[in-house]
Amino acid sequence: MATLSPLKHCLKLGQMPRIARLDESAATIRRVLRNLSLGLTGLTVVLTIISGPAGPAGLDALSVLRTPLMLASVAGWVAYVAVRSVIGARSQQRGSRETMTVEGPAEELVQKATAISLSQQPDHEPGGEAEKSYEQAESFYSTYQYPAAAEQYAASVEARPTLPGYLSWGAALINCSDFGQAEEVLSIGLQMATRLERKDFRAACLANLAVVRNRLGRIDAAQTTCEEALDLFRMIGDSHGQADVTLTLGAVHSHRAEFDQAGAAYEAALKRFQAVGNDVGKANARGNMGNLAMQHEELEEALSHHRVALKLHEQVGNPLGRANALANIGNVRFRMGRPKEARQSYDAALEIYRQIEVPLGLASVLGNLGNVLFRTGEHDEALQTYEQTLEVHRRIGNVLGQANTLTNTGSLLSRMERRGEALEALHEARRLFERVEARTRGAQAAASLIEKLERAEVSDGN
Numbered sequence: 174m175a176t177l178s179p180l181k182h183c184l185k186l187g188q189m190p191r192i193a194r195l196d197e198s199a200a201t202i203r204r205v206l207r208n209l210s211l212g213l214t215g216l217t218v219v220l221t222i223i224s225g226p227a228g229p230a231g232l233d234a235l236s237v238l239r240t241p242l243m244l245a246s247v248a249g250w251v252a253y254v255a256v257r258s259v260i261g262a263r264s265q266q267r268g269s270r271e272t273m274t275v276e277g278p279a280e281e282l283v284q285k286a287t288a289i290s291l292s293q294q295p296d297h298e299p300g301g302e303a304e305k306s307y308e309q310a311e312s313f314y315s316t317y318q319y320p321a322a323a324e325q326y327a328a329s330v331e332a333r334p335t336l337p338g339y340l341s342w343g344a345a346l347i348n349c350s351d352f353g354q355a356e357e358v359l360s361i362g363l364q365m366a367t368r369l370e371r372k373d374f375r376a377a378c379l380a381n382l383a384v385v386r387n388r389l390g391r392i393d394a395a396q397t398t399c400e401e402a403l404d405l406f407r408m409i410g411d412s413h414g415q416a417d418v419t420l421t422l423g424a425v426h427s428h429r430a431e432f433d434q435a436g437a438a439y440e441a442a443l444k445r446f447q448a449v450g451n452d453v454g455k456a457n458a459r460g461n462m463g464n465l466a467m468q469h470e471e472l473e474e475a476l477s478h479h480r481v482a483l484k485l486h487e488q489v490g491n492p493l494g495r496a497n498a499l500a501n502i503g504n505v506r507f508r509m510g511r512p513k514e515a516r517q518s519y520d521a522a523l524e525i526y527r528q529i530e531v532p533l534g535l536a537s538v539l540g541n542l543g544n545v546l547f548r549t550g551e552h553d554e555a556l557q558t559y560e561q562t563l564e565v566h567r568r569i570g571n572v573l574g575q576a577n578t579l580t581n582t583g584s585l586l587s588r589m590e591r592r593g594e595a596l597e598a599l600h601e602a603r604r605l606f607e608r609v610e611a612r613t614r615g616a617q618a619a620a621s622l623i624e625k626l627e628r629a630e631v632s633d634g635n
Contacts, residue, residue: 210249216242271337272377274413276453276493278348278533280460280501281384281424282417284377285314285344286337294335303333310341317492317529319348336366336374343381348493350532350569356385376405376414383421387428388533390572390609396425416445416454423461427468428573430612436465456485456494463501467508468614476505493534496525500538512545519545533574536565540578547585555585576605577615583622592626599623 271290277283291297291307298304310325326342329335339362346355359378366374379402387395399422406414423438439462446454463478479501486494503518519538526534540562546555559582566574583599586592599619606616 206249206252210252213242213245213249270373270411272340272373272414274417274451274454275344276348276457276491277384278350278388278493278531279497279537280420280457280464281347282420282454282457283344283347283384284340284380284414284417286341286377290337291329291335294337296333298333301333303329303335303338306332307335307338307341310345314341314345319345320530323349323351334361334365336362336369336371339365340374340377340381343378343385347381347384348531350536350571352385352388352570356382356389359385372405372409373411376402376409376411379405380414380418380421383418383425387421387425388573389570390605390611392425392428392609392611396422399425412445412449413451413454416442416449416451419445420454420458420461427461427465428609428611428613432465432468436462439465452485452489453491453494456482456489456491456498459485460494460498460501463505467505470508472505472509476502476509479505492525492529493531496522496529496531496534499525500534500541503538503541507541507544507548512548516542516545532565532569533571536562536569536571536574536578539565540574540581543581543585547581547588552585552589556582556589559585572605572609573611573613573615576602576609576611576619577613579605580615580619580622583619587622587626592630596623596626596630599626 271287271293272284273287274282275285288308288311291304292299306325306329310322310329313319313322313325323342323345326338326345330338330342339358343355343359343362346352346358359382363375363378363382366372366378379398383395383398383402386392386398399418402418403415403422406418419438419442423435423442426432426435426438439458443455443458443462446458459478459482463475463482466472466475466478479498483495483498483502486498499518499522503515503522506512506518507515519542523535523538523542526538539558543555543558543562546552546558559578563575563578563582566578579598579602583595583597583602586595586598599622602619603616603623606613606619
């Protein structure tokens with residue numbers, strides 16, 4: 174895959190496109206109208222009180238001002254709502270905007286530039302090498318060929334560094350589970366967006382960086398990045414972006430075992446997705462809510478959420494989302510004690526992940542298949558599957574994936590009466606969980622198993 178050094182390219186500066194300036198001006202007008210309307214409303218209330226029967230003597234003459242103030246207040250609120258509606262409509266369509274929402278590797282949503290956004294950039298060269306490579310990348314991306322898309326976005330940026338090139342390259346790398354390079358590319362895009370004063374691309378790059386940092390186990394950094402992205406999306410009136418980042422924020426809370434906050438974030442994201450008519454967003458919110466329900470052992474509710482998610486992904490023709498939903502259904506069935514049905518779901522998901530080359534999904538399903546083999550007593554096969562899973566998680570830098578797989582490996586080795594190897598795997602898992610400050614079910618399982626095995630060693634020593 175093509176790579177890019179941050180030192181190799183200098184960022185080309187240009188004027189902010191007219192549409193971005195208009196969006197920012199409209200947002201400023203909206204804020205002014207809101208503050209003015211609040212002030213007029215407050216003044217009307219105060220005037221009503223002091224000029225009324227209960228007010229100070231001699232101020233009743235001010236009552237003649239109540240009606241004009243009330244009318245001015247109403248006019249202000251009408252104007253505010255009108256401007257807000259215009260901004261909201263532009264945000265929900267995202268048709269004239271240069272960024273869009275696409276599926277991520279595991280119930281996540283990623284920001285990507287639109288197909289036409291390159292032509293709207295300053296100093297664009299129609300028919301140039303950057304445009305040719307970008308168009309090829311778009312073709313690959315639309316057919317879920319993420320590695321090939323990443324190669325072509327890289328070639329486009331090599332020919333001419335652009336905001337759409339960096340953002341879409343980062344999105345493709347996220348779906349290739351190449352989180353390390355995705356962070357590098359998106360950081361360059363963020364720097365460029367800041368210099369060009371493009372709040373829309375700044376917000377989009379930050380939203381993707383939050384996904385990446387959460388996957389890399391840098392949970393505090395992920396939360397801070399989410400908050401920065403949310404502030405920018407609010408500033409430009411982008412409801413889609415706010416919903417996407419709220420979903421990521423829920424995942425951050427979930428990794429910390431802050432399940433109430435996670436649930437509230439998922440609910441808030443779902444409401445926004447319903448308001449803007451985003452089926453992929455609704456499906457991902459449902460998927461996350463299903464995972465949360467499974468954490469609470471509410472298995473029927475979890476299964477219901479994942480089935481709704483699967484149906485939505487099938488309706489919009491989203492194979493990556495479909496694979497994620499199938500894998501989640503497999504997880505619930507496994508927890509229900511139905512390993513054969515779980516394996517059917519995993520096999521279906523695995524086939525899709527292999528076709529579209531999504532390593533994170535592949536590793537997750539392999540790990541779950543290892544759990545099925547463990548449960549059915551096929552221990553050697555389970556161990557081999559866990560080893561394959563761990564290799565993929567290490568390659569893509571997924572710390573939590575490594576920790577969970579090592580915990581499962583330690584549990585299996587303990588069952589195989591290989592206590593020393595089990596403790597080695599479990600101690601490594603605990604170090605990884607502690608490094609990212611994860612307080613998940615897996616972290617609790619690793620600590621519990623270590624305590625149990627160390628007690629057994631002491632007992633045997635006596």
